[in-house]
Amino acid sequence: MTPKLLVTPEGKSFYIKDISKDFHCQFGLIKAKDLKKKDGSIIKTNTKKELTLFTPFFIDTYKKIKRAPQIITRKDAAMIIAETGINKDSKVVDAGAGSGALAILLANICKEVTTYEIRKDFIKIVKKNKELLHLKNLTIKNKDLYKGIDEKNIDLITLDLPEPWKAIEKAKKALKPGGFLVNYSPTIPQVMDFVNKINKDKHLIHIKTIELIQREWEIEDRKVRPKTTQTVHTGFLSFVRKI
Numbered sequence: 001m002t003p004k005l006l007v008t009p010e011g012k013s014f015y016i017k018d019i020s021k022d023f024h025c026q027f028g029l030i031k032a033k034d035l036k037k038k039d040g041s042i043i044k045t046n047t048k049k050e051l052t053l054f055t056p057f058f059i060d061t062y063k064k065i066k067r068a069p070q071i072i073t074r075k076d077a078a079m080i081i082a083e084t085g086i087n088k089d090s091k092v093v094d095a096g097a098g099s100g101a102l103a104i105l106l107a108n109i110c111k112e113v114t115t116y117e118i119r120k121d122f123i124k125i126v127k128k129n130k131e132l133l134h135l136k137n138l139t140i141k142n143k144d145l146y147k148g149i150d151e152k153n154i155d156l157i158t159l160d161l162p163e164p165w166k167a168i169e170k171a172k173k174a175l176k177p178g179g180f181l182v183n184y185s186p187t188i189p190q191v192m193d194f195v196n197k198i199n200k201d202k203h204l205i206h207i208k209t210i211e212l213i214q215r216e217w218e219i220e221d222r223k224v225r226p227k228t229t230q231t232v233h234t235g236f237l238s239f240v241r242k243i
């Protein structure tokens, strides 16, 4: 059954997985028969609140994924996609899968994504998240990436691992010439050990290491200012290319 999204004029949204039952929210009750109306329909709750009904986009469903360890945020994932130019022809390897947040965003635009994860409990979560998004091109492997990468001729390898420098040799073998290796690390000692090892390898070029700071603003009449509570630091991204 296709889920539906209900959105208030103020932007508050409700994701409805099961549209065969009446839906209750803070604005009252919506009858199951109304949830079957066509996209764009205005639905009234029993308290006369109006909400717009439509089929969720990929990103609406993505926001419902189950999270276990810290995920890579969308701003960082967006930069990986934009800097490497991966697309429907690209083959990608990712590790560790964690909740599969990055792997899922990559699988949404790439040909094939294989994600490695050592923890069985996290594998279960990634499988559920993969099902939620109906991604057939995402392979989940319960394997230690430091020990080896089965895939060959890879366009992009993404690392979000505690000791990413341990993956460099295996990543180099799996990448095609010109392929990208992108490391995401939350702390500078991890970045130092990773990039210093890259710099010693004549077949790997360290293109750049960056940190993306995103400031969200609140805008209400003349009260226009940065939001007072928001995440400042997520992680550092190091972009490497194999030659």
Ligand SMILES: C[S@@+](CC[C@H](N)C(=O)[O-])C[C@H]1O[C@@H](n2cnc3c(N)ncnc32)[C@H](O)[C@@H]1O
Binding pocket: 069, 070, 071, 072, 095, 096, 097, 098, 099, 100, 101, 102, 103, 116, 117, 118, 119, 122, 143, 144, 145, 146, 160, 161, 162
């Ligand atoms: C911070 S999480 C990754 C989050 C993920 N990038 C996301 O966006 O959801 C790091 C993951 O790496 C896994 N991990 C640690 N060492 C690993 C290894 N050698 N091979 C594969 N996975 C590993 C951990 O179990 C953990 O789930």
